Amino acid sequence: MRRYEARWGLLMALPAILGFVVFTVGPMIASLFFSLTEWQIGGEPTFVGVDNYVGLADDELFWKSLGVTTYYTLGAVPLTLVVSFAVAMLLNQKARGLAVWRTIFYLPTLVPAIANVVLWIWIFNPDFGLLNSLLRQAGLPTSQWVYSETTAIPSLIIMSTWGFGNTMVIFLAGLQGVPRHLYEAVSIDGGGPWRRFWHVTLPMMTPTIFYNLVVGVVGTFQVFTQAYVMTEGGPNNSTLFYVYYIFRKAFTESEMGYASALAWVLFMIIMVVTFLMFRNARRWVYYEMAGAR
Amino acid sequence: MTALATPEKTRPRGVAPTAGLRRPRRYGRVLLYAGLLLGAIPTILPFVWLVRSALMADSQMFVAPPEWIPRPFLWSNFGEALTAQPFALYLLNTVIIAVVCVIGTVFTCSVAAFSFSRLRWKGRNVVFAALLSAVMLPYAVTIIPTFVMWERLGAIDTFAPLTVPAWFAGAGGGVFNVFLLRQFFLTIPFELDEAAYIDGASPWRVYWTVVMPLSKPAIVVVTIFTFIGTWNDFLGPLLYLQSEEKYTLSLGLASFQSLFITQWGYLMAASAAMIAPIIALFFFLQRYFIEGVTLTGIKN
Numbered sequence A: 001m002r003r004y005e006a007r008w009g010l011l012m013a014l015p016a017i018l019g020f021v022v023f024t025v026g027p028m029i030a031s032l033f034f035s036l037t038e039w040q041i042g043g044e045p046t047f048v049g050v051d052n053y054v055g056l057a058d059d060e061l062f063w064k065s066l067g068v069t070t071y072y073t074l075g076a077v078p079l080t081l082v083v084s085f086a087v088a089m090l091l092n093q094k095a096r097g098l099a100v101w102r103t104i105f106y107l108p109t110l111v112p113a114i115a116n117v118v119l120w121i122w123i124f125n126p127d128f129g130l131l132n133s134l135l136r137q138a139g140l141p142t143s144q145w146v147y148s149e150t151t152a153i154p155s156l157i158i159m160s161t162w163g164f165g166n167t168m169v170i171f172l173a174g175l176q177g178v179p180r181h182l183y184e185a186v187s188i189d190g191g192g193p194w195r196r197f198w199h200v201t202l203p204m205m206t207p208t209i210f211y212n213l214v215v216g217v218v219g220t221f222q223v224f225t226q227a228y229v230m231t232e233g234g235p236n237n238s239t240l241f242y243v244y245y246i247f248r249k250a251f252t253e254s255e256m257g258y259a260s261a262l263a264w265v266l267f268m269i270i271m272v273v274t275f276l277m278f279r280n281a282r283r284w285v286y287y288e289m290a291g292a293r
Numbered sequence B: 001m002t003a004l005a006t007p008e009k010t011r012p013r014g015v016a017p018t019a020g021l022r023r024p025r026r027y028g029r030v031l032l033y034a035g036l037l038l039g040a041i042p043t044i045l046p047f048v049w050l051v052r053s054a055l056m057a058d059s060q061m062f063v064a065p066p067e068w069i070p071r072p073f074l075w076s077n078f079g080e081a082l083t084a085q086p087f088a089l090y091l092l093n094t095v096i097i098a099v100v101c102v103i104g105t106v107f108t109c110s111v112a113a114f115s116f117s118r119l120r121w122k123g124r125n126v127v128f129a130a131l132l133s134a135v136m137l138p139y140a141v142t143i144i145p146t147f148v149m150w151e152r153l154g155a156i157d158t159f160a161p162l163t164v165p166a167w168f169a170g171a172g173g174g175v176f177n178v179f180l181l182r183q184f185f186l187t188i189p190f191e192l193d194e195a196a197y198i199d200g201a202s203p204w205r206v207y208w209t210v211v212m213p214l215s216k217p218a219i220v221v222v223t224i225f226t227f228i229g230t231w232n233d234f235l236g237p238l239l240y241l242q243s244e245e246k247y248t249l250s251l252g253l254a255s256f257q258s259l260f261i262t263q264w265g266y267l268m269a270a271s272a273a274m275i276a277p278i279i280a281l282f283f284f285l286q287r288y289f290i291e292g293v294t295l296t297g298i299k300n
Helices: A002-034 A051-056 A060-091 A098-110 A113-124 A130-137 A152-162 A165-176 A180-188 A193-220 A225-231 A242-252 A256-284 B026-054 B076-084 B087-118 B124-136 B139-152 B160-167 B172-185 B191-198 B203-232 B235-240 B249-259 B264-295
Strands: none
Touching: A002 A256, A002 B087, A002 B124, A002 B139, A002 B160, A002 B172, A002 B203, A051 A256, A060 A098, A060 A152, A060 A165, A060 A193, A060 A242, A060 B026, A098 A165, A098 B026, A098 B264, A113 A130, A113 A152, A113 A225, A113 B026, A113 B249, A113 B264, A130 B026, A152 A225, A152 B026, A165 A193, A180 A193, A193 A256, A225 A242, A242 A256, A242 B139, A256 B124, A256 B139, B026 B264, B076 B087, B076 B264, B087 B124, B087 B160, B087 B172, B087 B203, B087 B249, B124 B172, B139 B160, B139 B172, B139 B235, B160 B172, B160 B203, B160 B235, B172 B203, B191 B203, B203 B264, B235 B249, B249 B264
8 A cells, every 4th residue: 555655656756756856956056057158148158167157246247237126125025015914804794795895906917917007107107197297287396207217126115015915915915814812811901992903813813914014025026027017127227126137138239147146146035035034033023833844 | 834823812801802902192193194194195196196197198208307197187198199090909908818827827726726735645735745846046147948849849929938838827926825725724624624525526526516605705805816927927928929800919019119218198198008807806716816825824
């Protein structure tokens, strides 16, 4: 029975294992090798050692794209966390028409990236766009949005916050898992809604907040479509996102080796940042079953 | 991970189940709906703007101050936008890719999840952990070699690079689905398997007749995630598809964007048409969706 079971087990896991080898491990090794070569697609790769990595230090656009991506991440992630947590708190109440409310708040997340870009180009239009029209009617100063170097990234942060739905759904799932007897205990002690939030909801939600934080940072580090379709990295490279720079190097300028080195640096940055977040998490993430782990 | 503490277990006897979430007092209600409305307006506004622009003549779009009601309602924008480029063909291509991906992902991921949760074999947990590590890998690292691989195989400008990985448990980030399904399968009582095995059932039979029928919410979640992911994918088709008759909706819309930069009405109509099916799908399935996310305990 044991061997019979093991045979079935391997057989059923086989597609997943093959997929992991062919589409993850293989490409990773290949990518590491490519990053040590100079290679135009169609030609033969020439081994150049760590030249590509050394070359990064003098590449102004590499630093620029790193800065742009960091700026974007620092703006978009906290804003999305706060907005989605607040909305999840509201949706965790017994409101009428909950299905409709949930759908409304999740809607923007469903919009295909490309349709999203088309829509927001039109919203950001300085002359006839939604945002400037509203500002003008309210008698407030208008903005050039994505068409100016200084406001391009903040505009894209607003645009990304609009799609807070996924983060919100996970917060909602977390909120529904907070044990109700804890709220009871606070109420018995005479605590109001504020104390319930501060002493029960927030501590119990720290694992969920942490999960969303990590997923958010890893995600925003990999933004591509906005830069490719909406701004093409402009104006004046102010929206040259890191992955867009990799794409440009690889598929426009056909510098596969250099692009692979860029990709590996991104990988290392994400690993270091994730590691730091995990280490820092011990100070503020509360695990109820910490002893059991 | 199995210890998904349910409120039922931790609730002391004699306390009504809804005690914590009792209806707030009246001012609380007012605040609640005010908050919901306040959040909903900025969420909805871009859609309203999209729909009103889709129904307007360009001449009316470019007036200041802006008008919210189209005069007249130009329904013809939809027809003309969708025939100006072969969007029907793009739709067909997108649906083909999405359906092939959903079937492949649901099948290979659930089979793997079954193996990782309910069959014992040597090295199982190590393999599972290795697989899961793929989720953290940025796609930028694998995209160049993967592209080169498909190019060497002569598969550029075919649907293969867009669909085949789905049949290997979604490959890469798709492994998240294996995790999600495994978490769900672990909540199904193992006594059911044992009873089936005593009756002489094979693991395949247990998978197909015991575990799968009990896992509908989780299957629905994976289906929705995969369908939306494929429907919305832009980078994949951008890299692998070249001839226009193979374009997906995403690519069609992107090329439409650069071709018809002046005809905003058409562009908005085409965008609205691409969003609408996804919204309809979500609306009807959202109950399973939220339930699935909650049950599978993504938060852990």
